[in-house]
Amino acid sequence: MKAIYIASNGSAKDSFEIRDVAIPTISDDEVLIKVSAFGINYADVLCRLGLYPQCPPLPAVIGYDVVGTIESIGKNVKNLNIGDRAMALTTFGGYAEFAVANKGSAVKIDDHAPAGEALALGAQYCTAYYCAEELIRLRKDDHVLIHAAAGGVGIALVQIAKMHGCKIFGTAGSAKKLEFLESIGVDHPINYKESDFEDVIIDIVGKRGLDVVFDSIGGETFRKGYSLLCSGGRIVLFGSAEITGRNKTEQLEFSKDYGSIHPAQLMMASKAIIGVFILTVFQDKPKLATEILQTVFKLYTEGKFKPVVDRSFSFDQIAEAHIYLESRKSIGKVLVEI
Structure with a gap:
């Protein structure tokens, strides 16, 4: 063969x-x-x-x-x-x-x-289902941020969040993709190349924050997503796409961009960080x-x-x-x- x-x-x-x-x-x-x-x-x-x-x-x-x-x-x-x-x-x-x-x-x-x-x-869809249905529980009117929402997992997460009646924020990097996100029901499409998604979301939700963030990008994107979580909020990290195209030094800087969070901080803020590597889970x-x-x-x-x-x-x-x-x-x- x-x-x-x-x-x-x-x-x-x-x-x-x-x-x-x-x-x-x-x-x-x-x-x-x-x-x-x-x-x-x-x-x-x-x-x-x-x-x-x-x-x-x-x-x-x-x-x-x-x-x-x-x-x-x-x-x-x-x-x-x-x-x-x-x-x-x-x-x-x-x-x-x-x-x-x-x-x-x-x-x-x-x-x-x-x-x-x-x-x-x-x-x-199996990745999205595991992240959104097995690991967390989405509720009606939850504020949910989906990064790379026009990608394969992102589209699946949008459809799952819509099934639960969530308010959806989705990031993408072109006008074409934002138009697509609107067509599948994303309430607030955000062009991450033109705007800081953190600023855009704060302007919309104020102090309320987000209930769930699905992050396949990593680095600084993760750190900003975590800061947007409200009490009881969860961030599900299942990728690190932002590491591509970086040399060894830049990869080290990318790792530092995640920041440092002590478990006690999670407890006091009532926030959760969940990591997913679906291949290992299914094995x-x-x-x-x-x-x-x-x-x-x-x-x-x-x-x-x-x-x-x-x-x-x-x-x-x-x-x-x-x-x-x-x-x-x-x-x-x-x-x-x-």
């Missing part, structure tokens, strides 16, 4: 190699999927740049979400059959013509479900991963989740796909089709 390897850390044009390798074998609890499409996620960009601690040693095949046909199953697999069309979350290995997934991280999907939507449900809690995956797809079939797909690339356009996602021009899911 053909697989895309990160051969070295660096630019998208210089890092990838397409190699011919053996089709992987499976254990009793795994399935082998003939891949028709796989997702491109921001964690992939960080892996390529050498900024993702959990990335396997190079050369490596990354990729966390695939859609395809079940080619073979282990003897303990009961939820899927050979020939089923499925979406699966993989522990790396998704950038290939065949991929392996645990039985609990794969779900049968309709033959007519668009691949991009299915991929978004797997990676982005350590496979039953939870299965439950969330099934719930997310159920909400999709009920019409409550509506993934947005931005753009598809071909297998040999992997560099272009990374460049596009890294440019932060995308709105919704980016994928590669084989």
